Amino acid sequence: MPAPPTLKIIEIFPSIQGEGMRQGEPTVFVRLAGCDRRCSFCDTKYAWEGGEDYAVDRIIENVQRIRRRFPVRWVCLTGGEPFMQDVRLLVRLLKRDNCRVQMETNGTRYFATAADWLTVSPKPKGYLVRPEFQRLAKEVKLVVNRELDLAVIRRIRTAFPGRTPVLLQPESNRRWSQKRALRLLKEAAAAHLDNIRISVQLHKIIGLR
Numbered sequence: 001m002p003a004p005p006t007l008k009i010i011e012i013f014p015s016i017q018g019e020g021m022r023q024g025e026p027t028v029f030v031r032l033a034g035c036d037r038r039c040s041f042c043d044t045k046y047a048w049e050g051g052e053d054y055a056v057d058r059i060i061e062n063v064q065r066i067r068r069r070f071p072v073r074w075v076c077l078t079g080g081e082p083f084m085q086d087v088r089l090l091v092r093l094l095k096r097d098n099c100r101v102q103m104e105t106n107g108t109r110y111f112a113t114a115a116d117w118l119t120v121s122p123k124p125k126g127y128l129v130r131p132e133f134q135r136l137a138k139e140v141k142l143v144v145n146r147e148l149d150l151a152v153i154r155r156i157r158t159a160f161p162g163r164t165p166v167l168l169q170p171e172s173n174r175r176w177s178q179k180r181a182l183r184l185l186k187e188a189a190a191a192h193l194d195n196i197r198i199s200v201q202l203h204k205i206i207g208l209r
């Protein structure tokens with residue numbers, strides 16, 4: 001008998017989705033371990049390595065237990081970088097349980113999954129994104145760090161279809177980054193770049209994780 005599929009998991013918890021176009025929706029988060037990008041501004045550095053081995057069935061049981069007292073449909077696979085592990089079975093089983101599945105990724109790795117919503121957050125340096133995401137992303141999120149400028153925003157805006165929103169997200173809601181986001185939004189509007197907006201991290205404002 002083969003061993004059941006396992007994934008390295010950091011944490012599983014209920015909260016609200018604080019970022020992006022799904023902002024405010026109750027969501028169960030499954031945080032997967034592992035990311036090789038090492039962004040200086042990362043607010044989940046504790047997920048870069050380690051994690052506990054969970055059989056996929058155990059993840060499903062945890063999510064089901066949370067959903068019995070917190071009955072929500074959305075489950076968000078985040079990290080770390082969830083595309084560094086084979087989450088295809090997990091996504092399928094979550095969908096079998098009538099969940100809707102979001103995946104948050106930096107966009108550098110890809111395989112086909114049954115996920116309903118892909119959030120792509122390209123990162124410096126390079127802001128590289130696998131071409132599949134240009135078609136599949138429901139939203140693109142850019143952290144407003146000191147390297148983000150109008151040239152990057154223009155490149156990302158051009159790479160994705162106009163219907164896909166591009167969100168400028170101040171780094172950890174810091175004041176300097178909020179000001180920079182506003183300035184970049186004005187510059188983007190002056191350059192006639194469409195469907196770009198600011199998105200702050202709501203969960204941090206209201207004291208949730």
Ligand code: SF4
Nearest residue numbers: 035037038039042080
């Ligand atoms: S890609 Fe995301 S998870 Fe990985 S280091 Fe950068 S901010 Fe952190």
